[in-house]
Amino acid sequence: MTISIEYVILRHLRMELKSPFTTSFGTFQAKEFLLVEAVDRDGVSGWGESVAFAAPWYSEETVKTNWHMLEDFLVPLALAEPIDHPEELSTRFNAIRQNHMAKAALEGAVWDVYAKRLGVPLYQALGGTKKEIEVGVSIGIQPTVGDLLRVIERYVAQGYRRIKVKIKPGWDVDVIREVRRVFPNVPLMADANSAYTLADVDRLKALDEFGLMMIEQPLAADDLIDHARLQPLLETPICLDESVRSYDDARKALDLGSCRIINIKIGRVGGLREAKRIHDLCAERGVPVWCGGMLEAGIGRAHNIAITTLENFTLPGDTAASSHYWERDLIIPEVEVDDGLIRVPDAPGIGYSIDRRQVERYTQFAKVFHRATT
Numbered sequence: 001m002t003i004s005i006e007y008v009i010l011r012h013l014r015m016e017l018k019s020p021f022t023t024s025f026g027t028f029q030a031k032e033f034l035l036v037e038a039v040d041r042d043g044v045s046g047w048g049e050s051v052a053f054a055a056p057w058y059s060e061e062t063v064k065t066n067w068h069m070l071e072d073f074l075v076p077l078a079l080a081e082p083i084d085h086p087e088e089l090s091t092r093f094n095a096i097r098q099n100h101m102a103k104a105a106l107e108g109a110v111w112d113v114y115a116k117r118l119g120v121p122l123y124q125a126l127g128g129t130k131k132e133i134e135v136g137v138s139i140g141i142q143p144t145v146g147d148l149l150r151v152i153e154r155y156v157a158q159g160y161r162r163i164k165v166k167i168k169p170g171w172d173v174d175v176i177r178e179v180r181r182v183f184p185n186v187p188l189m190a191d192a193n194s195a196y197t198l199a200d201v202d203r204l205k206a207l208d209e210f211g212l213m214m215i216e217q218p219l220a221a222d223d224l225i226d227h228a229r230l231q232p233l234l235e236t237p238i239c240l241d242e243s244v245r246s247y248d249d250a251r252k253a254l255d256l257g258s259c260r261i262i263n264i265k266i267g268r269v270g271g272l273r274e275a276k277r278i279h280d281l282c283a284e285r286g287v288p289v290w291c292g293g294m295l296e297a298g299i300g301r302a303h304n305i306a307i308t309t310l311e312n313f314t315l316p317g318d319t320a321a322s323s324h325y326w327e328r329d330l331i332i333p334e335v336e337v338d339d340g341l342i343r344v345p346d347a348p349g350i351g352y353s354i355d356r357r358q359v360e361r362y363t364q365f366a367k368v369f370h371r372a373t374t
C-alpha cells in the first residue's frame with residue numbers, strides 16, 4: 001500500500017489540568033502540547049500527539065523544540081516522497097539525531113493513516129492482541145500525607161489495578177510507610193523521576209520492607225551504570241523510565257542489570273516502531289514492560305492503549321481515564337476505566353473520533369504544510 005501524505009497540520013494547544021500534578025522536578029497546572037494531523041491524497045486524516053512539555057524538566061525536548069524539529073526537518077521528510085509502510089518513515093527520521101518526541105508525534109499520525117487505509121484498528125496493525133488492558137494510576141506529590149491517602153482511597157475504590165506514588169527526598173520512606181499501613185494489600189509502586197543518587201542507597205533500601213512492585217527511575221535520567229550498581233543492593237525491582245530512550249539503551253540496561261522492568265513511553269523512545277522493538281526484546285529476555293504516561297490528552301492516550309495490547313505489556317500502565325486529567329477530552333468517546341480495565345476500541349486507526357470542536361477550542365495557533373507540487 002502506498003501512503004502519500006499531501007499535507008500536515010501542526011496545532012499548538014493549551015488545556016487546564018483538573019488538578020495540579022506534582023513530581024520531584026516540578027508542578028504542572030496546565031498542559032501545552034502539539035497535535036499533528038497528517039492527511040493523505042484521499043483525505044484520510046491520521047493523528048499524533050507530541051508528549052513534550054512546555055519546559056525541559058523531564059527531558060530536553062519542549063513544545064517549541066518539537067515545533068522547530070517538525071516544521072524544519074521532520075514534516076518535510078514526511079512530505080518528500082510516498083512511503084509503503086510507516087516503518088519507512090522511522091528509517092527516514094534516523095537521519096536526524098534524537099528529538100524522539102517530535103518524531104513519535106508525526107510517526108504516530110502516519111501509523112493512524114496507515115491503519116485507517118487498511119481498515120483495521122491501530123492495535124491490530126501493530127500486532128497487538130488484547131481486547132482490554134489493565135491500568136493503574138499515577139498520583140502526584142500531595143500537600144500532606146492525609147491528602148495522599150484520600151486520593152489513593154478514591155482510585156482504589158474506582159478499581160485501578162495499581163497505585164503509583166511520586167516520591168522525592170523528604171517525601172518517601174515515611175509517606176510509603178503510612179500508605180502501606182492504610183492499604184496493606186494494594187499493588188503499589190514509587191516513581192522518583194531521578195531525584196536520588198547512589199549516596200541515598202540507605203534510604204532506597206529502606207523502601208524494601210514495603211513490598212513495592214518496583215521503584216521507577218531512582219537515579220539520573222541519563223544513567224545506566226549507577227542503576228546497575230544499585231539494583232543488586234535492593235530487593236525491590238528497579239524500573240527504568242527516563243534512562244531508556246531507544247532499543248539500544250534497553251539492551252544495554254538489561255545486559256548491565258540496571259533494571260528488571262521497563263516503562264515504555266512511545267514519545268521517549270521515538271515512536272511506535274521503536275516501542276515495539278523494545279517490547280519484543282524484553283519479551284525475549286523475560287522482562288515485563290508497561291506503558292508509561294505523559295499526562296496525555298485523548299490522542300496520545302489512544303496511542304498508548306494501542307501499544308499496550310502487545311502481549312508482553314503484562315503490568316498495568318499509567319493510562320488512566322480521560323476524566324482523571326480533563327474536564328473534557330478531545331476524543332469521542334472519552335477513555336473510560338471500568339474496574340481497572342479499558343476496552344480497546346475496534347474502529348479503524350486510533351479507534352476514537354476526534355472532537356474537532358474541542359480541538360479548535362484549545363488551539364492557540366496552527367500551521368499547514370503542503371507537499372511541494374510538481
Ligand SMILES: O=C(O)CCC(=O)c1ccccc1C(=O)O
Nearest residue numbers: 058138193292293294295296318
Ligand atoms: O498519568 C500519567 O500520564 C503519567 C504521570 C507521570 O507519572 C508522569 C507525568 C509527567 C512526567 C513524567 C511522568 C513519569 O511517568 O515519570
Ligand SMILES: [Mg+2]
Nearest residue numbers: 191216217241
Ligand atoms: Mg516515570
